[in-house]
Amino acid sequence: MSRVRIGRLGRPHALSGGLKFRSEAPEALLSQDRVYLEGVGWRAVERVEALAGGLVVHFVGVTGREAAEQLSGRDVFVEAASLPEPEDGWYYFQLVGLPVRLGGEAWGEVVDVFDSGAQDVLVIKKGARRFMVPLQAPYVEVADGEVRIQEPPEGLLD
Template sequence: MASQICVARIGAAHGVRGAVKLWTFTEDPLAVKHYGPLMTRDGARQFEVTHVREARDHLVATLKGIATREDAERLNGLELYVAREKLPETDEGEYYHADLIGLAAVSAADEPLGRVIAIHNFGAGDIIEIAPAKGATMLLPFTDAVVPTVDLAGGRVVIELPQEIEGDEAPTLT
């Protein structure tokens, strides 16, 4: 399991007093204020969210020690993490992306298919990305039908590859 989870990314400065735009990757966007100090991936820097408010598609946050627009601008693009144990437990059938990345992907017959390298969501549901030992990565719907088993303790996911994908015929050239 991952020891750190990325919960937010700092965007552009907001105003002149050091506030930043903050995009969160949590179910409740305002929860970032309650996790305690947020840190960079390497743990070298920590940030305490002192004030946060909702904006259109992001939050506007004030971070302790960041008082000027110039300070805020230097943080643009920085990802913020918390220790995994600070996050709430997931419900059955729910997973943190970081817990899935790196798991072995196997077929229902327990044949190796590759490793989970990412979970994406482009707006129409979660997509699991599997990297085989060689060849192109597979992007598959992260549904119960395609991924019937997630075994975190066993370090694997079972993948039921779709037999045929509608509309997957080669185009006819005339």
């Protein structure tokens, strides 16, 4: 099975051993009984709580702030098959590696996706160059295992 990164543990929250969870897709954590923590291995999830602007995760056996501090900053992974259907149609990791077509012609490949705060951004590699393209733009479509760009604004891909 393949593991995929779903987020990162932030600072401890309160004194009971909870940690803030940062992710582009926080819903991915809600259905997990266990997660893989970078450098630690598999840990059982005791509970997940909503927090203004995010989530707090509690792990079995992590009962105090000091124990939580040892886990802070670690990447969180899950088995790809255990993920629920994404709310927006896809997870970022599913877009990486997709071919990009510009006006119907092969043009490049998605090498990264990130949340800029205002919108999701595709990082597309064409030869030695990389281009950043807003994913929500009306001229970008993800379908049939590829990214299609039709009539981008002048200068975006120069």
